[in-house]
Amino acid sequence: MNSISLLVAETIWNQMESTHSVSDDQLSILHTLFGKNLERATRIVDQKGVKKISAETTGRSIFQIVGESRRKEEYLCFPEHYCGCYSFFYDVVNRGEQIYCKHQLAARLAVSLGTCDDVKVSDEQLAQLLAKL
Ligand SMILES: [Zn+2]
Numbered sequence: 001m002n003s004i005s006l007l008v009a010e011t012i013w014n015q016m017e018s019t020h021s022v023s024d025d026q027l028s029i030l031h032t033l034f035g036k037n038l039e040r041a042t043r044i045v046d047q048k049g050v051k052k053i054s055a056e057t058t059g060r061s062i063f064q065i066v067g068e069s070r071r072k073e074e075y076l077c078f079p080e081h082y083c084g085c086y087s088f089f090y091d092v093v094n095r096g097e098q099i100y101c102k103h104q105l106a107a108r109l110a111v112s113l114g115t116c117d118d119v120k121v122s123d124e125q126l127a128q129l130l131a132k133l
Pocket of ligand 1 (some may be wrong): 085103104
């Protein structure tokens, strides 16, 4: 994926963020960019599977995303940079075929739509979560 695609995606996320909704046109562009991973991400968002965990004083945050198939699985993820899932290492980092995994897309979608579950924790609790990465 090239930087123009990324720019297009970024523009759409920002538009969605200002309206907290997504149009059919925006969805179809995102689908062109991200394919099957976008479908999976919308399913996760529909299941309310995106949690944003923020530390009370520092405001630092990480996302916890429920796996699409097995609901017990949860992945810690930074929408722009990292996800703890297998697909992130295999498809994104190793083969470079995808720019984001479905969990990263789900986090981005939920933020733009304003549908993530906001959870506040202490700085210590966040540090413990980060230590699991
Ligand atoms: Zn992932």
